[in-house]
Amino acid sequence: EAQVTQNPRYLITVTGKKLTVTCSQNMNHEYMSWYRQDPGLGLRQIYYSMNVEVTDKGDVPEGYKVSRKEKRNFPLILESPSPNQTSLYFCASSPQSIMNTEAFFGQGTRLTVV
């Protein structure tokens, strides 16, 4: 089944403790991205990747890191999480970088930083 898989689905952590949220897609898509969803703000893009080893900042990159060493994986790293990073996070992938095709979304990761 074609899908985008995020892990974990739920995570509670403490301020300053490094964490990684994994994202993997099995559709051989070139483009992958991370969004955060906050009430009343919709989805805001954190980082995106057009292909292996090619990443760029989205609209809200501060406090996040990403890497794209393999085509299928695009982990999101929070090196020193803070409470304002409490949010619902989505990973998405698309067949190509030109944004005229459907984006496929993971099920989301609900992160709470205390």
Added chain:
Amino acid sequence: AQSVTQLDSQVPVFEEAPVELRCNYSSSVSVYLFWYVQYPNQGLQLLLKYLSGSTLVKGINGFEAEFNKSQTSFHLRKPSVHISDTAEYFCAVSRAAGSYQLTFGKGTKLSVIP
């Protein structure tokens, strides 16, 4: 840069009544437009998209949207809603050339009342 405004944050409607969810965009260049739906505790999935050509676009689950370039709008409509349409709906835009980003609106929560 492009932007999206969803004019209503919440829309209650009775079952079997028609509904229109409004979306306006801002861009100085040609755009691609999308509507995504998010059911509770799930990721987003594509309802429909406009790339070019006919301004009336039909999507899944009986939804349709009309692209109006002069009014920079892309409103989503359904002639008769069901309880199962209760969800949050997001309008999104990307530039037709030279952009690797999808920009989302803040979302409209549709509540279908039995």
